[in-house]
Amino acid sequence: MPFTYLRKMRAEEERQRLFSSRSSSSSSSSFTPSSVPVAGSPNRAIKIGLLAILIVPILLNLPWFHSALGPSGMPDLWVRPTSEASTIAAIAARPECYPVSGGEDFKFCEDLHLIPGSEQETVLISCDANRAGWNTVMGPLNSPETRGGLFTYEYSTAAEQERRKAVKVELRGFASESEFHPLGFSLLGPSEGGGKGRRLFVVNHGKLRSSVEVFDLKQPEGGKGWEAHWFKSVVHPLATHTPNSIHAISDRLFIVTNDHLFARRPGPVDSHMGPFLSHVLFGSFNVEGWKSLLVESLAKVLHNRRVAAILAQMETLLGLPLGWVTLVQLEEDGKARAKVIAKGIPFANGLVLTADAKTLVVAATTYPGVWMYDVVAPTPTSFYTSFPTSERFAWDSRLHLKTKLHLPFRVDNLAFTSYPTTLNSTDIFSGHALLATGHPAPLKLIAMARNPTKKTSPSWTISITPNPTSSKMTVGEEWEDKEAPLPAHHFLLSHNSQWRIRTLLQSTGETSRAGKQGEDEVSVASSASAFYRPYAGWDREGKPGGLLMVSGLYCGLTACDNVGT
Known part of the structure; x- marks a missing residue:
């Protein structure tokens, strides 16, 4: 009897426990529907987090992605005149452009x-x-x-x-x-x-x-x-991985840009990719053990042409800051030693060094714009003081990033005007203007690279000079590039009042009529470099302006007289 009673009591307690558990579960589900199913919450959070990682950078960089599409309304061909006046003399001195010929190979x-x-x-x-x-x-x-x-x-x-x-x-x-x-x-x-x-x-x-x-x-x-x-x-693995532009300092010293970390055409696995990856990953050209195995495996993967092409294209389209500048010194025994002096540059392209060797300017193509570095000379010694001024840029020199300047297109090459354009020899460029030339519509350039005979790509050349006032614009003040069909300041991702940016040439790349009587057919497509020779100090009867020449990556060479700056 006692045992039967105890069994009944235990059964009743078990029924009460089960009933209480079900009631609690039902009550919880009715009042907190968002918590069901509980197991799905972490997965949902992970999905939302991954989506945010993808979308947020795109939203933050929407102006950058928009700039890659290129501007609309580009003129067939516009070149800056020496004067905006409508006088007879100004009309007679309007720019005249003509193609430079040189045979079938000159393109x-x-x-x-x-x-x-x-x-x-x-x-x-x-x-x-x-x-x-x-x-x-x-x-x-x-x-x-x-x-x-x-x-x-x-x-x-x-x-x-x-x-x-x-x-x-x-x-x-x-x-x-x-x-x-x-x-x-x-x-x-x-x-x-x-x-x-x-x-x-x-x-x-x-x-x-x-x-x-x-x-x-x-x-x-x-x-x-x-x-x-x-x-x-x-x-050299550090100097000739993806070399693009070069500047010689002396017959034994030069600097060279490398535009991509992922090379579309990688060098040999053993003599190039292996040492290069060893230095990138571990800071040494010679590694052993598991490091050597890792480098060897990566080198083989990156040497695959299909993989290399995909990674190089992604680096370009996403504007990844993986380019660098290398300093190379040629030794007496014929060997070369090299070191990276600037890195983290998105598509490091053209470069120039000022005449006093105090400032290095590098084209950051997909920034888009130019990066300016102060050259920190080595401590003077009897050895270094024997260098000419242009060679204060020595093996022990260092670079300090000073300015990042946005420009209205994907910059290709840089150059200084061959002679000063102003009498102000005390500015950072010693009176010269910095010429930047490049591609306002990079997607069209990619299309032209695949079919240069049927496609075309716009061109844009500008001049950059220090702003003597270095002050913000006041009410009523006009932009310095207002005369251009597409003023540069309309397409900058950011403005810097310390610099004056003026358009010298704009073109859709389509063929247009030029010359005094429209006798020449001119096509300025896919502009890559520019050269400007001021008439001042040249036997041109005291005329203002100068001669501008622009080369095309998938075009020839076009020259224009009577061009202003």
Whole structure:
């Protein structure tokens, strides 16, 4: 009897416990519906977090993505006149543009610079008529065999029939079986080159790897034209991974930009990718153990052309800050040592060094704009004080990022005007104007790279000078670029009152009529570089303005007279 009673009591307690548990569960579900199912809450939070990670950066950078689409309303061709006045003299001095010819190979031109000390003022131009078949930056990578070339153009000649003709430079001593696809280059003067010629450094994008080819540029005895005598080839994992633009400081020292971390055409696994990745990941070219295995595996993956193309394209389209600047010193034994002096640059492209070697300017293509660095010279010693002023940029120099300046397009190459444009020699540019040239519609440039004969891409060249007032605009004050069809200040992601930005040339890239009587057909597409020679100090009868030349990455060379700054 007692045992039967106890069993009944336990059964009753169990029924009460189950009833209480069900009631509590029902009550909870009726009053807090958002908590059901409880197990799904962490998953939902993770999904929301991942979505926020993707969307928030896009919203924050919406102006940047919008700028990649390019502006509308670009003129077929507009060049800054020397005067906005409507006088007869001003009308007679309007800009006149004409194409420079040079044969079938004279097209798809990247860079141009004045040949220092040339008797007839002459520019050197790097072109690659095969760029549509071999482009290690944008693609494709189909046929590297057909060579590019170097050309000279005597723009100061008085003969009208010669003034529009570029002449090809003969390469002497450069192996005929070697690929030659020139991009950026830099020239030293006759006294700086260490020889009879002018030392020339050329970035070359070969089939298997990139290099810096060193030549001596000379004029043949008693003859006309120019010859480039090959001297040596420079290869280094930090300097020639994705080299783009170059600036020679002396015959043994130069700086070079590398535009991408992920190379579309990677160098050899053992001699390039391995040491490069070792240095990037571990700060040393030689690693052992598990580090060596990791580097070897990564090198093989990144050497795959399909993987490399995808990663390089993502780096470009997302504007990832993975480019850098390398300082290279050539040793007496023929070897090269290199070190990174600036990094974290989105698509490090063109670069220039001021005449006093105190400021380095680098084109950050996908920023978009330019980054300016102060050059911190090494502590003076008996060794360094023997350097010329231009060589205060020595192996032990350091860079300090001073200014990031937004520009209205994806900047390609930079250059200073060949002669000062103002009498103010005390400013940061010593009276020169900084020329920036590039691509206002990068997506159209990508399309043109795939089909340059049927597509086109706009062009834009500007001049940058220090603002002497360095003050904010006052009410009623006008922008300095108001005359341009598309004023630069309308397309800047941010404004900096310390700098004056003025458009020199704008074009849709479409063919337009030019010349005094409209006799010339001019196409200024995919602008890459610019050269400006002020008339001041030149035998042009005291005329204002100057000569502007603009090269096209998938075009030729266009020259314009009577251009203002």
